[in-house]
């Protein structure tokens with residue numbers, strides 16, 4: 027049994043490997059410390075597994091569902107908003123609108139970040155950061171998985187490569203009410219490779235298919251896969267086609283394609299999000315050749331016109347870094363894509379709601395910083411941005427900092443804006 031602290035530590039280690047700083051910028055001492063921590067966590071995991079994973083039996087193939095022929099994108103199911111659905115999540119067959127989503131980002135898209143981003147669009151699909159399946163099964167699942175009902179629609183991303191563990195983690199995730207279970211086949215970090223999951227799994231499509239079958243058998247919500255267009259020298263169309271065919275046949279209904287390959291040796295995770303060239307045409311080709319699959323494209327998208335262009339070719343667009351740093355892009359996208367009457371929420375309304383949230387969370391012992399650190403981009407590219415960031419980051423370090431800090435930081439930001447004086 028992996029005790030909660032070890033499971034949590036394992037999750038933190040994966041998180042540190044994906045931070046913007048990346049290994050390349052860490053000091054030698056930090057690296058050694060990280061290596062030791064990781065070895066300990068892997069040892070604990072190995073013991074917990076009783077000597078490692080066991081191969082999975084192939085299960086009978088499950089049917090893949092065709093998306094409706096009529097709509098270019100899936101409408102949001104009203105059924106998903108029924109009270110009972112909040113608790114148990116929608117069943118397979120109900121549909122999730124995938125036109126817009128915010129990417130899984132380790133150490134970034136935790137539940138506080140998702141609650142904040144939800145303020146900018148009631149419909150965009152949010153993903154958790156990757157959570158290691160083993161940690162869910164053997165660790166403190168409540169700590170890892172709980173979320174606020176306001177986050178719906180929300181998908182859980184799992185990291186793992188062992189079908190039975192993924193099956194169990196998926197079932198636990200669905201029981202917490204996640205609307206979708208996603209498998210990470212795109213993370214290139216060294217440590218994830220050592221645990222043989224993430225992007226390196228693209229070279230093992232049959233294993234990924236086994237994982238998808240196992241997860242599908244365990245849950246009624248959609249099971250999806252996030253991958254790259256290739257890895258290392260396996261970067262041609264036949265390789266990607268073979269991978270997609272395998273997971274689609276196993277019952278994966280949605281493939282999210284980060285439209286650049288991963289280079290598994292020599293690049294940091296950060297470089298792997300920037301150096302390999304973007305090839306959106308590959309994702310478009312997946313859609314053309316697998317029309318029954320919902321295809322979501324990801325990577326380097328930052329503006330409404332860029333997103334609109336993608337939606338002419340695929341079912342959905344996933345944004346990562348830009349949505350995090352510039353959350354006001356979300357209401358602009360929301361209006362452009364969904365075309366409903368959603369009005370851009372004013373900064374003071376968002377701050378007011380986040381203050382109430384921070385008060386509730388403080389009462390449960392959540393450090394204020396865990397919430398405010400995701401809010402630094404509220405005034406992105408606006409006058410007042412620096413005053414906002416400064417007031418938040420300085421204020422949160424002061425003794426006795428309380429959620430009222432948010433109101434003070436808002437005043438500082440607005441005071442810097444000439445029009446509001």
Ligand SMILES: Cc1cc2nc3c(=O)[nH]c(=O)nc-3n(C[C@H](O)[C@H](O)[C@H](O)COP(=O)(O)O)c2cc1C
Nearest residue numbers: 044129130131132155156210284325326345346347
């Ligand atoms: C800090 C950070 C952490 C990330 N963690 C994950 C992760 O846990 N799982 C995953 O599939 N991708 C992860 N990614 C990759 C993103 O999901 C996305 O594929 C990538 O950032 C490209 O999209 P973008 O250009 O819109 O940011 C991470 C990206 C960043 C910046």
